[in-house]
Amino acid sequence: MKIDWAALGSVFGVSLVVTVALVTLFTLGIAGLSRREAAATRGERAVAATAGAYTCFALCAAAVAYGIYLIVG
Amino acid sequence: MEGFSLILAIVVITALAFDFTNGFHDTANAMATTISTGALKPKVAVTMSAALNLVGAFLSVEVANTISKGLVDESGIRPEVIFAALVGAILWNLLTWLVGLPSSSSHALMGGLVGATLASAGPDAVHGGALITKVVLPAVAAPVVAGIAAAVATRLSYTIGGKDGKAAEKGHRAGQIASAGLVSLAHGTNDAQKTMGVITLALIAGGALAPGSNPPTWVILSAGLAIALGTYIGGWRIIRTMGTGLTDLQPQQGFAAQTSAATAILASSHLGFSLSTTHVVSGAVMGAGLGRRGGVVRWSTAGRMTVAWVLTLPAAALVGAGAEAVTGLGDWGTALVAVFLVASSAAIWLISRRQVVDHTNVAGPAATAEEPAGVVTQALAAVAPPAAGQPAPAAEDTAPAPAPADGPTATVPAQPTAPAPVSPAAESVSPAPAPAATPPAAAV
Numbered sequence: 001m002k003i004d005w006a007a008l009g010s011v012f013g014v015s016l017v018v019t020v021a022l023v024t025l026f027t028l029g030i031a032g033l034s035r036r037e038a039a040a041t042r043g044e045r046a047v048a049a050t051a052g053a054y055t056c057f058a059l060c061a062a063a064v065a066y067g068i069y070l071i072v073g
Numbered sequence: 074m075e076g077f078s079l080i081l082a083i084v085v086i087t088a089l090a091f092d093f094t095n096g097f098h099d100t101a102n103a104m105a106t107t108i109s110t111g112a113l114k115p116k117v118a119v120t121m122s123a124a125l126n127l128v129g130a131f132l133s134v135e136v137a138n139t140i141s142k143g144l145v146d147e148s149g150i151r152p153e154v155i156f157a158a159l160v161g162a163i164l165w166n167l168l169t170w171l172v173g174l175p176s177s178s179s180h181a182l183m184g185g186l187v188g189a190t191l192a193s194a195g196p197d198a199v200h201g202g203a204l205i206t207k208v209v210l211p212a213v214a215a216p217v218v219a220g221i222a223a224a225v226a227t228r229l230s231y232t233i234g235g236k237d238g239k240a241a242e243k244g245h246r247a248g249q250i251a252s253a254g255l256v257s258l259a260h261g262t263n264d265a266q267k268t269m270g271v272i273t274l275a276l277i278a279g280g281a282l283a284p285g286s287n288p289p290t291w292v293i294l295s296a297g298l299a300i301a302l303g304t305y306i307g308g309w310r311i312i313r314t315m316g317t318g319l320t321d322l323q324p325q326q327g328f329a330a331q332t333s334a335a336t337a338i339l340a341s342s343h344l345g346f347s348l349s350t351t352h353v354v355s356g357a358v359m360g361a362g363l364g365r366r367g368g369v370v371r372w373s374t375a376g377r378m379t380v381a382w383v384l385t386l387p388a389a390a391l392v393g394a395g396a397e398a399v400t401g402l403g404d405w406g407t408a409l410v411a412v413f414l415v416a417s418s419a420a421i422w423l424i425s426r427r428q429v430v431d432h433t434n435v436a437g438p439a440a441t442a443e444e445p446a447g448v449v450t451q452a453l454a455a456v457a458p459p460a461a462g463q464p465a466p467a468a469e470d471t472a473p474a475p476a477p478a479d480g481p482t483a484t485v486p487a488q489p490t491a492p493a494p495v496s497p498a499a500e501s502v503s504p505a506p507a508p509a510a511t512p513p514a515a516a517v
Contacts, residue, residue, distance in 0.1 A: 003206055007346035008214055014344065015337040016222045022336070023226035023329050026248050027233045033240035060248070067255045070339050071262055072132050 022063055029056030080404075081279040083411060084152045085272055087159040089299040092268035094166040095178040096126060096303025099264065101311040102175070102334070102354040103256040106361075108436050109316030110327035112249040115307075115432035121250075122257040123305035129261020130297030134269065134287055152279045153400040153407060154189045155271060160414050161185030161393030165385060167421045173310035173318070173430070174381040177349040181389045182267060183208060188390030192397035204386075207347070212382055215337070215348040216356025223326075223333035223357040227364025230325045245324035252331035257304075259338050260350055265300040269293055309430040315355065317436065318374045320362025330354075330361035352382065 032046075032053025039046035103125075104118040113121070162178070162185040169176040190198045234241065269288040276282040282289070288296075316322065322330065334350075334357040341348040355378060362370040400407045 002202075003210060004346060007344050008210075011337070011341045011344050011346045011348070012214075012218045012221075014340040015218050015333065016225065018336045018340070019222040019226045019329070019333040020229060022332050023230050024233060026244070026328070026332075027230040027325075030241045030244035031234050033244060034234075034238050037238055037240045060251075064251050064255060067335065067339055068258065070343055071129065071255070071258050 018063070022060060025056045026060050029053045029060065032056065078152075078279060080152045080156070080407060081275060081281060083407070084156045084159070084275040084279070087156055087163070087411075087414070088268050088272045088275065089295055091159045091163050091166070091178075091182065091271075092265065092296050092299035093303035093306075094163050094170070095264050095268065096123070096300035097306055097308045098166050098170055098175075098178050098303075098311060099260055099350060100304045100307045101315040102350045103253045103260060105312045105315035105354070106322055106327040106331050106358060107249050107253045108312060110245075110249065110322050110324045111436070112246040112324065112327065113253075115309075115312075115435050118253070119305050119307040119432070121254065123301040125254055125257035126261035126265060126304045127297045127301035129258045129263075130265035130269075130300060131293060132258075132262045134266065134293070150190070150274070150278050151193065152275050154193045154397055155186075155275045155278065156407065157189035157192070157395075157397035157400055157410065158182065158185035158393045159271070160396040160410055161188055161389040161391070163414065164392050164417055165389040167418055168388075169381050169385075170308050170310055171421050171425055172377075172381075173314045174378050175311050175315050175351045175355055176378075176381045176385045177212070177351045178264065179267065179349055180208060180212070180382070180385040182271070184386035184389030185393035187386070188393030188395075189397040191390070192394040193401070208386060211341075211346065211348050212352055214346075215341075215352035216359065218341075218348070218356070219333050219337040219353040220356035220360030220363075222337065223330045223360030224364035226329040226333055227326050227361045227368075230329055231365060234325065242324065245328045248328045249324065249331055252328070252335045255335040256331065256338060256350070256354070259335070259342070261297070261300065263342065263350070265296050268296045268300065272296065307432065309432060309435045310425075313430055313435050314374060314378075315358060318371065319355070319358050319378075320368060320370045322358070322361060323365065326361035326365055326368070329364065330357040333357040333360065 030053070032049040035049040036046045036053065039049070100119055100122055103122045104113070107113045108115050108118050159182075162181040165176070165181040165184070166178055187199050187204070269292050272292050273282065273286065273288045276289075276292075277284050277286065320326075334354045337348060337353045337357070338350055341353070355375075359370050359375060362368045396410045396413075399410050402409075
């Protein structure tokens, strides 16, 4: 009986880092959109927040695409 | 398809039935959080999950080709053994569905295989070491890994975000749908292929296929359809437990849980440490529950679920072994087992009709009505902070009462109340009669 601690450890590490990174990115994106929403109600435009939000979402989409690539590949 | 004996046909049909229960059982893994947070309507959610499971089934045959290798010796395995294994797995899946507990379909299948192999070929054909490394350790590791990731992610998302509004609502919906889609797709590639692997193994064992063959197209197609149909029908009882029974999920938590689950599933299957989807998702949901300030995990439900996980392998093994012993008696034995399987399944279904759970009441408050509150959680909440604070004032309130009557005995009533904090369950009871009993004693 040989337990592959290295594999278990890397699964744990990767899961933790990737999950936290993705959720953080996504939450930042949502925060950006919320700011835009708030700015819009004041009749302003929040360009930086919008751009930041879409960058975050693009990175999340890339992660999902990589996930699909992993499943297919 | 020449040389397709009756037993082989029975095995294929039983394997497809298992595949159906597998999809049915595991819809919750992908869609429970999405349904309970309202990101998708129940019917839309199961339809999407079913479609992605079907797509996933066609993506590769890698898992199918490695099925059952390492756990039991596949040489000399007879179709009857596989049939017996499937009987054990199906019955365990249906039973856990009836009580609404998520448990691993893979463990049920492995348990059935182990039991049937034990009964058929003796203990030497089962690799005990593989059992620990492939079953026991992952079952412990999966919820911990996904749970910690989900808890940290949940905490962070509340810290960073915390803003409500249309944009946030829409965002979390989209995020949940995407991660739930990934889990569905991964489930299709993994679990539909397990059935393909089992059918292929049976076909090889029965001599209908050459050893080392890939699964034929009709096997891939039927396995994919069976799991998709099962997913679409939906194991609503399990969805309810997973989505609302373990903890109350808000959209942020649902997103964190589903993302952590998707990540852990993909990471585990690509880093060579395979984790059960069910265990991962359950852990992620509990982690998300713990990650929110004020979030509560119903430990009684979690406890029942853990019991089901521990029992999965031995229970399926027991049924598998029993079924194998009976099929060993001859063709009538096999027929008997088939009748037993159909009858038990029908009985379980009939019992389930007494209290129907479907897409109309899956996300409703029915779950809380069935289980008012986590007993352990409630006890913990009741005990932890007030235990030190509350009994003391109570003792002070009652102690001064006899004190004016008799000065020196004022310390006596304090003593019976002292043990109260030690046994918190009794604290509400014991202090009351104690002061009532002591004043007369003090008076004498």
